[in-house]
Amino acid sequence: MRGKGNGEKRGPLRFCRRPSPSASAVDRSLQLAARHSSLVIARPPSPPPLPLFFSSSFSSSSSSSGELQNEECHLQERPAENGDELGEGQLPAIHFCESVIAYAVGMVVNVQQRRDCAGGGVTATVVVALLVKVARNWKLLDLSDEMPAHVGFLGLGIMGSPMAQNLIKAGCNVTVWNRTKSKCDPLISLGAKYKSSPEEVAASCDVTFAMLAEPESALDVACGEHGAARGMSPGKGYIDVSTVDGATSKLIGTKIKDTGALFLEAPVSGSKKPAEDGQLIFLTAGDRSLFEMVAPLLDIMGKQRKIGFLKSSDPLNRDTILADKRHSGIVGAEKMGRRTRLSGGATVASASISVCDGEWIGKLLGDSFSSTDNFRSIRYTWARLLSRFFLGDVGNGAAMKLVVNMIMGSMMASFSEGMLLSEKVGLDPRVLVEVVSQGAISSPMFSMKGPSMVQSMYPTAFPLKHQQKDLRLALGLAESVSQPTPIAAAANELYKVAKSRGLSDHDFSAVIEALRIKLQTQSKE
Numbered sequence: 001m002r003g004k005g006n007g008e009k010r011g012p013l014r015f016c017r018r019p020s021p022s023a024s025a026v027d028r029s030l031q032l033a034a035r036h037s038s039l040v041i042a043r044p045p046s047p048p049p050l051p052l053f054f055s056s057s058f059s060s061s062s063s064s065s066g067e068l069q070n071e072e073c074h075l076q077e078r079p080a081e082n083g084d085e086l087g088e089g090q091l092p093a094i095h096f097c098e099s100v101i102a103y104a105v106g107m108v109v110n111v112q113q114r115r116d117c118a119g120g121g122v123t124a125t126v127v128v129a130l131l132v133k134v135a136r137n138w139k140l141l142d143l144s145d146e147m148p149a150h151v152g153f154l155g156l157g158i159m160g161s162p163m164a165q166n167l168i169k170a171g172c173n174v175t176v177w178n179r180t181k182s183k184c185d186p187l188i189s190l191g192a193k194y195k196s197s198p199e200e201v202a203a204s205c206d207v208t209f210a211m212l213a214e215p216e217s218a219l220d221v222a223c224g225e226h227g228a229a230r231g232m233s234p235g236k237g238y239i240d241v242s243t244v245d246g247a248t249s250k251l252i253g254t255k256i257k258d259t260g261a262l263f264l265e266a267p268v269s270g271s272k273k274p275a276e277d278g279q280l281i282f283l284t285a286g287d288r289s290l291f292e293m294v295a296p297l298l299d300i301m302g303k304q305r306k307i308g309f310l311k312s313s314d315p316l317n318r319d320t321i322l323a324d325k326r327h328s329g330i331v332g333a334e335k336m337g338r339r340t341r342l343s344g345g346a347t348v349a350s351a352s353i354s355v356c357d358g359e360w361i362g363k364l365l366g367d368s369f370s371s372t373d374n375f376r377s378i379r380y381t382w383a384r385l386l387s388r389f390f391l392g393d394v395g396n397g398a399a400m401k402l403v404v405n406m407i408m409g410s411m412m413a414s415f416s417e418g419m420l421l422s423e424k425v426g427l428d429p430r431v432l433v434e435v436v437s438q439g440a441i442s443s444p445m446f447s448m449k450g451p452s453m454v455q456s457m458y459p460t461a462f463p464l465k466h467q468q469k470d471l472r473l474a475l476g477l478a479e480s481v482s483q484p485t486p487i488a489a490a491a492n493e494l495y496k497v498a499k500s501r502g503l504s505d506h507d508f509s510a511v512i513e514a515l516r517i518k519l520q521t522q523s524k525e
């Protein structure tokens with residue numbers, strides 16, 4: 001994964017540096033902070049800080065410009081979970097490794113000199129540590145992520161277009177293809193290259209993503225005539241992010257791997273808006289090495305939170321910063337006392353962060369770095385809370401996605417039923433939406449879609465035909481292990497009715513219309 005220069009060839013797969021030009025303001029602040037961090041040089045190795053992960057809940061209100069107006073964040077320490085990863089800026093861990101290397105070299109020198117020269121080991125330790133520091137500062141020893149140099153994207157529908165767009169905006173070299181060519185045009189105008197078949201895209205790219213409608217199209221684009229598999233070869237990778245069943249995914253995986261290439265299934269949770277905002281959740285399975293190679297790309301398209309810790313030289317004046325990829329700034333800060341220090345396994349029960357602290361810390365991390373006076377020796381580190389999951393063998397990602405969407409389809413059907421019942425008994429469904437939003441069954445989905453459902457409007461984010469496809473595939477999955485799923489089966493029937501009434505391309509929340517139809521039919525009888 002590591003090497004130098006743009007497009008450098010290592011084996012057949014080319015890599016480039018994680019693009020920085022359009023890094024978010026948060027990233028720039030973090031980089032700036034990291035540059036100003038004081039490196040720990042040649043101290044004897046001490047235990048590395050424990051990898052701390054936090055569950056966090058944010059509540060925020062944004063201005064029309066999208067800037068953060070007010071944010072509260074509650075942190076709770078929790079054990080590391082699948083999907084968590086320490087960030088590249090996890091400096092203490094890196095410092096620790098550097099120190100260990102330096103110390104080890106020092107010990108070797110010390111032994112070699114048979115203690116003839118008492119200070120030899122220590123001197124060597126200091127020298128090696130200094131060399132490491134210089135190498136890092138001169139980018140000779142770059143610890144940042146790298147990623148495949150040429151990225152293909154097949155399928156530019158509701159999801160594929162914004163996903164590819166985010167890759168382009170992040171500075172990736174993207175080549176696109178879509179069955180309906182006109183959908184490529186906006187991306188081409190953003191800088192994407194175009195090829196006229198999946199085969200050509202795959203042949204010209206290191207890794208190729210595919211976001212197709214259903215199993216048939218995913219299979220056809222991957223394995224059909226002029227399909228991606230024909231352009232695959234050892235060292236390349238194919239990542240299918242469509243929602244398909246496990247059997248289809250395995251078939252695609254086998255055909256791709258027959259070419260010597262790597263395969264990852266990576267269906268996504270999250271809809272149109274999360275795709276636009278780079279807030280998707282990836283449910284991956286297959287070749288772990290490909291997962292690792294494309295992790296930086298998944299993180300461009302996917303959800304991640306950065307939790308930063310800023311420590312001053314004054315142990316009584318420890319500060320925490322929190323940054324979230326969604327916001328172009330540091331979201332908050334809190335002074336931490338000695339009892340709540342963040343390293344060494346100490347406790348952080350909860351932190352309430354106010355905006356004025358956030359502004360203050362924002363200033364600290366801003367271009368002017370005006371508050372450095374308060375922090376003569378800054379050590380900066382951060383952990384990432386990532387939303388990409390590696391689930392093992394091909395089929396597991398597909399299964400996870402289908403289970404999630406089975407739940408979602410049933411939830412929406414049930415919510416629709418509740419809305420119609422509230423109407424029927426004379427309640428205001430708008431009030432129902434509000435009540436639901438405040439209680440234990442609150443869900444972003446209900447809050448987002450409820451208000452337009454009240455107005456019988458269904459602007460398409462997740463097409464109803466795809467939700468019905470997912471329920472069908474989930475029922476197949478349940479059948480394969482003889483599990484009864486009566487609720488999902490009933491929901492599926494409703495989506496089928498909605499499809500038969502011409503609602504396929506509406507948002508899946510239009511399933512409420514199928515219930516209305518049932519109600520009307522009943523009242524006529």
Ligand SMILES: NC(=O)C1=CN([C@@H]2O[C@H](COP(=O)(O)OP(=O)(O)OC[C@H]3O[C@@H](n4cnc5c(N)ncnc54)[C@H](OP(=O)(O)O)[C@@H]3O)[C@@H](O)[C@H]2O)C=CC1
Pocket residue numbers: 154155156157158159160178179180181183211212213214216217220221241242243244268269270271272461462463466467
């Ligand atoms: N929308 C959502 O909220 C989410 C969708 N998904 C899943 O992602 C996938 C894509 O969804 P979405 O973008 O919404 O769907 P769209 O219907 O908007 O896009 C489907 C894409 O598949 C292409 N396609 C369809 N049939 C064929 C075919 N026979 N040959 C070649 N290409 C074909 C379409 O090409 P063309 O433009 O020519 O029609 C289009 O690029 C689906 O599997 C869906 O279940 C997953 C998470 C969320």
Ligand SMILES: O=CCCC(=O)O
Pocket residue numbers: 243268269270271405462
């Ligand atoms: O497959 C579609 C999922 C939609 C969502 O997760 O909001």
